[in-house]
Amino acid sequence: AALLAEDQDLLGRKVMITAGGTQEPLDPVRFLSNHSSGKMGYALARIAAARGAEVTLISAPSNLTKPKGVERIDVRTAAEMAEAVFKYKEGQDVIIMAAAVADYRPKEFSNTKIKKKDGDLLIELERTEDILARLGKERGNEILVGFAAESDNLLENAQSKLKRKKANLIVANDIGAKDTGFAADDNQVVIIGNDTQINLPKADKLEIAMGILDEVVKLLN
Ligand code: CTP
Ligand code: CA
Numbered sequence: 001a002a003l004l005a006e007d008q009d010l011l012g013r014k015v016m017i018t019a020g021g022t023q024e025p026l027d028p029v030r031f032l033s034n035h036s037s038g039k040m041g042y043a044l045a046r047i048a049a050a051r052g053a054e055v056t057l058i059s060a061p062s063n064l065t066k067p068k069g070v071e072r073i074d075v076r077t078a079a080e081m082a083e084a085v086f087k088y089k090e091g092q093d094v095i096i097m098a099a100a101v102a103d104y105r106p107k108e109f110s111n112t113k114i115k116k117k118d119g120d121l122l123i124e125l126e127r128t129e130d131i132l133a134r135l136g137k138e139r140g141n142e143i144l145v146g147f148a149a150e151s152d153n154l155l156e157n158a159q160s161k162l163k164r165k166k167a168n169l170i171v172a173n174d175i176g177a178k179d180t181g182f183a184a185d186d187n188q189v190v191i192i193g194n195d196t197q198i199n200l201p202k203a204d205k206l207e208i209a210m211g212i213l214d215e216v217v218k219l220l221n
Helices: 039-052 078-088 131-137 152-164 205-220
Strands: 016-019 024-029 030-032 056-057 071-074 094-097 105-108 124-129 143-149 169-173 191-192 197-199
Touching: 016 039, 016 105, 016 152, 024 105, 039 056, 039 094, 039 205, 056 197, 071 152, 078 105, 078 131, 094 131, 094 205, 131 143, 143 205, 152 169, 152 191, 169 205, 191 205
Parallel strands: 016 056, 016 094, 056 071, 094 143, 143 169
Antiparallel strands: 024 030, 105 124, 169 191, 191 197
């Protein structure tokens, strides 16, 4: 019912949202990934669409169902996500990087399954591209929102990400907090802007999405 009561305050706006955790393949049967469930990004997509936005959801593998009225683009790796983001970037009013993008990927992909041997295995990793940082570098007028998952020094780390990536807002999330974060339904975040800091109360991810989009709408207007 709360959703139906929302104003159509994103009507006519184009919003791109990334979600989920990327997968970086090592061989045909293995990959590196993380605990992201995609729930936060999918909640943002659902609420943005309900508030009237034309939503493009760039999704890393996730079991979640596509929210109604949202265009979903499926990707797997950080490189595929980057390609999709820059393909659909044109004309977006808002870009929200809710995805947990891998920072590193295996330097080499083995076409055949890596067989076990005696002793240890070393896997060489290389950096992926920082999508949000590149969006910040090449920015137009769009509102850029990033996330910061931190286990310590939440505010300092989030503030430095805001500046480093030239984002308008960073949604900072304490991954150590109880019953919140990755797979949980609830989340507790602090929204940090250039001269704002909003502590949202712990709530359902749909409600957190509403709070984040409230701040986005303020910046758009
Ligand atoms: N991000 C991105 N591309 C990457 C890594 C991260 O676009 N290759 C985005 C995330 O989607 C998020 C923001 O950058 O919106 C911050 O991600 P986070 O992992 O918290 O920060 P990093 O800059 O990767 O730094 P670190 O993991 O070392 O804290
Ligand atoms: Ca990272």
